[in-house]
Amino acid sequence: MRTSSFVIMQIDSLLNPNESIFVNRIAESFETPQHGHDFVEINYVAEGRGFHYIGEDRVDAEKGDVFLLPVGTTHVFRPTAVSPKEPIVIYNCVFHPRTIEKWSESVPIPQRLLEYLSLPSDENSSPSWLRTTDNSGDFALLFTGLYSEYIRKADGYRAILCGKLLELLGLLDRQLFSTGEACNQDPLFEEMLSIVHKRCGESQFTIGKLAGQLNVSAGYVQRMFRRYCGVTFLTYLQNVRIDRSCRLLRETSFKIPYIAELSGYQDPKFFHGIFKRKTGSTPHQYRLKHRQS
Structure with a gap:
């Protein structure tokens, strides 16, 4: 994957002091350039439909889609038109994989997910991205909760953000990596x-x-x-x-x-x-x- 022509975003430019998680909500346009980043990003399509350009791929994206992008992935969302009837609105949750590695010392984060989120050892390797769909509404509730806590910053919000991110990771692990009968019963x-x-x-x-x-x-x-x-x-x-x-x-x-x-x-x-x-x-x-x- 060619990344030299892309903007590389640094997590330090997004995080506030004493925070380890960044959350936003944005109606996508044609102004944002395709970009890579030194952090993990989880996207949730909250409204509308459009396209998600990931590396060399163009993927249809619509309400309820969830994307997990590891470090180094280049991507950008685009609406279906310059002035679409249905704008595509995205929640983004980003964090550095080292944060999760530290948490794993005391919290039982699934090993398969932890390995996937780890920093790539080979700079020339192409990071893989994963996608799932919010059929139950659980992702919608988690992302609206994450965004609300991040924006309001009420007492204790950092602890609540960490708890919600752990719940989000657990749900992603269940939907993306589970192969047993329980997830498909x-x-x-x-x-x-x-x-x-x-x-x-x-x-x-x-x-x-x-x-x-x-x-x-x-x-x-x-x-x-x-x-x-x-x-x-x-x-x-x-x-x-x-x-x-x-x-x-x-x-x-x-x-x-x-x-x-x-x-x-x-x-x-x-x-x-x-x-x-x-x-x-x-x-x-x-x-x-x-x-x-």
């Missing part, structure tokens, strides 16, 4: 989660409709959610809907009744009640707090 449930996240904005979406789409019984669906998530289907659906509404409150200027509708709630009063129960604040209070932070 029920692809039908993965499909259930994918459908819930895609259809949660439909106010009439129910357990019956999910069961009908998959040609199984509603009782079977309920048992699967209790087994794998520890909650009922309705609780999981409500959590996904409230998570969507939180994102819309943070990132848009839409009126709250419209956000309620986009999140699957036709009754604004009911939406206010469940939102406060789940988050501890009203939608208006939540929006003000996150705009101030």
Whole structure:
């Protein structure tokens, strides 16, 4: 891989004093040059679709895609057009592999992931990149949490960032490297989660409709959610809907009744009640707090 023509980013230019993790969220454009870096980078496509140029490869990228890029990888995201209808929005989490190596002395980081993240010993070797898809919504929650903590910098945020990065690494190890039966024991449930996240904005979406789409019984669906998530289907659906509404409150200027509708709630009063129960604040209070932070 030819890297001499690319910009090389240094992690020291990104990290604040006493921090070991950098997180940002950006709508990609054609202005950013293709670049390499001396750090590990994890990308999550939060919105839209576009292309990810990695080395000599051009990869389609869309909402829910997760990319793990080791040290030395050259890449850049591009939207589908100069003024796309759907901009591609990316969360980036970066850190130096030495940070993870130090953590591994006291934290049981999976060895296969640790070896993958280690600094390349051969400068002429081509680093490999990995990709997975967020079918469950777990990556979305982790990245929104990482970004929120990094931006707000409330008391204890550095410890929380480290904890969330460890959780992110564990999830990546499970999806990228696991070969046992446990990770593939029920692809039908993965499909259930994918459908819930895609259809949660439909106010009439129910357990019956999910069961009908998959040609199984509603009782079977309920048992699967209790087994794998520890909650009922309705609780999981409500959590996904409230998570969507939180994102819309943070990132848009839409009126709250419209956000309620986009999140699957036709009754604004009911939406206010469940939102406060789940988050501890009203939608208006939540929006003000996150705009101030």
